Amino acid sequence: MLVERRKLLIGAAALALVAGSGQRVAARGSLIPVPPVARVEPVTETFFGQSVTDPYRWMETRTDPDWEPFMRCNAAHAEATLAAIPGRAAMLEQISALTGSNATATAPVPAGGKLFYTKRAEGKDTSALIVREGTVDRVLVDPDALKAGGSHVSLDWWVPSPDGSHVVYGLSPSGSEDSVLHIMRVADQTILPERIDRTQYASPSWLPDGTGFFYLRFGNAAKGSVDYYKDSVAWLHRVGTEAEADIEILKRGKYDAIPLTPSEFPVLITDPTSDHVLVAVFGGVRRENPVWSTLLSDLVAGTPRFKPVATLEDEITTVGWKGDDLYLLSTRDAENGKVLKVSMSSPDLSAAEVVIPHGDRVIEGLAHARDGLYVSFMEGGYQSLARVNPSGTLTPVPLPFEGSILQTNASTSEPGVYLRLTSWLEPVGVWRVGADGTVTDTGLSPRPDIDTSPFEAIRDFATARDGTRVPVSIIARKGLVRDGSAPTLVNAYGAYQISSTPGFATRAVPFLALGGVLVTAHVRGGGEYGKRWWRAGQKLTKPNTWRDLIDVSEHLIKAGWTSSAKLGIAGGSAGGITMGRALTERPDLFAVVVPEVGCLNALRMEFSQNGPGNIDEFGTVTTEDGFRGLYAMDSLHHVVDGTRYPAVLMPHGMTDPRVEPWHSAKMTARLRAAAAPDSGPILLRVDFEAGHGIGSTRSQLDALDADIYSFLLWQTGQAGFQPA
Incomplete structure (x- = not known):
């Protein structure tokens, strides 16, 4: 049914007092804006004999007059609902006190006898770029001191010159990752006049003498277009010259020796100890990339003599070199990797020295x-x-x-x-x-003043339905009674061969102190056991990813850690597939599901700005196997009318360049339309000053985690988080 725009806006703006058991309202007497009803305009397509109907295709059009009002009304509804949860304010206060009372830094990059690193000082909201000379630190770039139209600014990336005299860096507003390239002279902190936009993936690599650098710049397609990341060009910029004078080095069609598809990125890599340049052609999220070498002087002169180092079939994932010694990490015939060594000036992979052979550990x-x-x-x-x-x-x-x-x-x-x-x-x-x-x-x-002694970390394994042993990491209070009463949050990801590695969760400490249990399910699709683990949760094998999560959850319940009424799951980005499909396949198993900036409409992913580069990971609807795989992992199309769904919280940033916010918007609308009356609340938490989370400030992340933990504790019946 087509909902008139005027009715949508009036309904969304109205205030309603909702009484009941607490499933629909966080505190008695709270005024909670009514969630908006989404306009339905079905679009039906047929793929390989199967019809698929998308009721909310209009949400993919950013200029649709209903789009922003729909998101703002959802934001108001979610914000009011979450703010009314008793205990949420105290949770946020505790989290902010923990994150604000300690400094965190990155590993320094040595350059010219100096150290460059970023550090978020106590009480600061973002990390600043620091240079250390001897024992003296100077702040070079402080995002807290910068504003762009009132929005916060993020330091996206930075690279110092080999002699440490200059640093090139990217800034963007509101977590958008729309980097604009800047250059600073380090000695007096003068910001040079050059400004170069479309440099989200700039990947700067300095010339050995520090007079300039190679960088990558997107083409001229409009922001939000499916072509935005296509036909990138590698340029050479000389410090102190206008960007318009930059030299075009490499692009699709420039040299027959370097074939490029529209979605590939030509990245140039230099080293101060070498007179050669490496050319690596990156294919979106593809891990393996072909590599060539050439003399730096020839490349700059426009007369490169490219020497093939490795083809795509050689499965090179990482390189490192010094002088003429080039080291290559290859997974060809070695799923855990092997390290090879060749000469940069005369590369011959067939005669490469095997420095580290394939073994049990993943390189x-x-x-x-x-x-x-x-x-x-x-x-x-x-x-x-x-x-x-x-x-x-x-x-x-x-x-x-x-x-x-x-x-x-x-x-x-x-x-x-x-x-x-x-x-x-x-x-x-x-x-x-x-x-x-x-x-x-x-x-x-510095080590923060946080006492971790009351807690323990436990390494466990769950047996998946096909017999695979899935690693499980559990953090809980020592001596916790395993009677199924502990509120538990299971995190899972499972994509791109990215591993869920151990990490201290400062913001989880108040949750753990309340008797909560924090779990990581190392599901297939990740990289915990290398390429085989990834391939077992990719494309047509993707169901293993969310079913591993389901099986881990049932294992935790059987072991007495928790129960369905106390169990929540959370995962972001590609982990949204894991969350959404666990939700739609086993809605009875969970009390709370949190797909954060999640991919929830996989069939439409390749038609978004970041879609083409992800085809290698998820597949394409243009092939039958690709369609079958994508349909299986599409959460939106597995929502079933009349189902009792658990409580769902979907946080998303409006400037997200990686997973478009319409994924969460569509899923919110579909769940609300389908959910049985006794379902949990379905919230779309929209942050208009955030993107994929990469450029979010400390206070934004504090508020997000306070909302997630409070929502979980409310829905699992935790004392202190229930309405009066």
């Missing part, structure tokens, strides 16, 4: 320092580090605790490596590995 990353090649490994979600010294010996690097290596920053001009480490009960710290193998805490990210 994850390479970082070359002056004293050797540092290699990170993954096993079941936990990471370790080793160094290959110049003689070729592989030596383990003892880390201070078992957990995650969030960053590994090294320079071929300096010895050692900087690490950013964390674990389930270990807050993030910045450590340095010296050339002698010693590991020391830099103090850049």
Whole structure:
């Protein structure tokens, strides 16, 4: 039925007092705006003999006059509902006190005898770019001091020149990731006049002499267009010159030796110790990329002689080099990876030296320092580090605790490596590995005054329905009685071969202190066990991802950790597929489901701005197998009328460039239309100053987590979070 626009707006703006058991209103006497009713305009398509009807296709048109009012009315409804939850204000106060009372920093990047890093100081809302010279720190870029039309500004990326004299960085408003490139002279903090837009994925790589850098810039397609990320061009910018004078280096069709599709990105990589340039062609979210080399001087002169290093079939995922020694991480005939070494000037992969052969551990990353090649490994979600010294010996690097290596920053001009480490009960710290193998805490990210001793981290396994052992990580209060009464939140992702690694969740501490249980389900589709684990939860095998989550949840219930009435699940972005399909396949199993910035209408993903680059991961509706896989993972088309659905909270940012907000909007509208009268509340939490979460401020993230935990505690009957 077509709902008249005037009725939609009047209904959404009206205030209603809803009485009842607490399933529909957070506090007796609260005035909660009525959620809007979405206009229905069915669009039916047929794929390989199967008809599919989308009732809300109009939401994909940003200029539709109903779109923004629909989102603003939902935002008002969700905000009022969440604010009325008793205990929510106290939860936010506790979270903000924890996050605001400690400083956090990234692993430094060494350049020219200086250290560059970002740090969020105590009480600050965003991280600032810092340069350390000796023992003296200076703030170079402070996003808290910048505003763009009243919106917060995010520091998206930054790269110092080899001598540390300049830094190139990107800024964007409201979490949009619409980066504009800036350049600063470090000595006097002068911001040079150059401004270059469309540089979200700039990937700057400085010339060895620091006079300029290569960077990537999108074409001229309109923002929001399916073509926005297509036909990117690699440019050379000389510091101090106008952007209009930049030299076009590489694009589709420029050189026959470098074939490019419209969706591929030509990225140029340099190193101060080498007179060569690497050309890597990135294909959206594709992990494996072809690589070429050429002399830097020839490339700049416009007469490159490209030498093939590796084809797409060689499955190169990471490179690292120093001088003429080029190291390549390949998964060809080695699903856990192997490290190969060739000459940069005369690359011959068929004669490559095998530096690290395929083994039981997954090889994850390479970082070359002056004293050797540092290699990170993954096993079941936990990471370790080793160094290959110049003689070729592989030596383990003892880390201070078992957990995650969030960053590994090294320079071929300096010895050692900087690490950013964390674990389930270990807050993030910045450590340095010296050339002698010693590991020391830099103090850049001081340990916060948070007592973790009342809690424990437990490594468990659940047996999936096909017999696969799925790792499960559990954080809970020591001695917690397993009688099924604990409110529990299970996080899951499962895509892109990205692992859910151990990490300290500062914002979860108040929830844990109330007796909550925090769980990570290491579902298939991730990278915990390398390529095989990823392929077991991708495209036609994607159902394993959400069914692993379902099976982990049932395992937790059987083990007494929780019960269906106390169980919530949460996951974001591609994890929205996991959440949405677990919700639609087993709505009876959960009390709360939180798909955050979630992909919930997978059939339409490839027609959005970020869609073409994700076809390698999810498939395309233009092939029968692709359609079958996408339909299976599409949550919107698995909502069933008359079903009792649990409480659902869908947070989304309006400037999200990765997963369009219409995913959550459509799912909200469909669930409300289909849900049985005794279903839980369905909230669409919209932040108009946020995107995919990457550029969100501390206060935005604090408020989001306070809402999620409070919503879960309200819906699971926790004392102190129930209406009077």
